Amino acid sequence: MTRYYFDLLDEDGLFIDEEGLEFSDLRAVQAEAAKSLADMAREAVHGSPGLSRRHMMVDVRDKVGPVMQIRFNFEVERMKQ
Template sequence: MTRYYFDVRDGDTLAIDEEGMELRDLAAAQAEAAESFADVVRDVARDMAKNGGVIRMAIEVRDDKGDLLQVGYTFRNRRLD
């Protein structure tokens, strides 16, 4: 098993995952990142509905050897009146 780290990028800020999670392979890490990211997006979307604006976020996955993948999005909320 490999230890994967899931760092969260919010705009220019990067929150480093110090603990990580042991998973069987990169496919399992990608699935975990996507599932975690869906939770983050849902929470941010609720706040954006109230405030409007643009948010850029990503989960960056790495192992002890370096960066492996990034799951990200840009969320824009604006009224069209």
């Protein structure tokens, strides 16, 4: 099993994962990164009801270096106030 680190980046800053999690394949790593990104998006929407735009990213790395990057962008355009 390989240890992977999931660094989180959004407008609030960069949060470095210093513990990591162990996975046996990249499919499981990708699923965990997507879950982390979904959690970030949910927290951003609930924490900032007036939020209209947000960019978020999860950088995944192992002990050698970068493995994958997953990004999520969303924008709310209100037609009525």
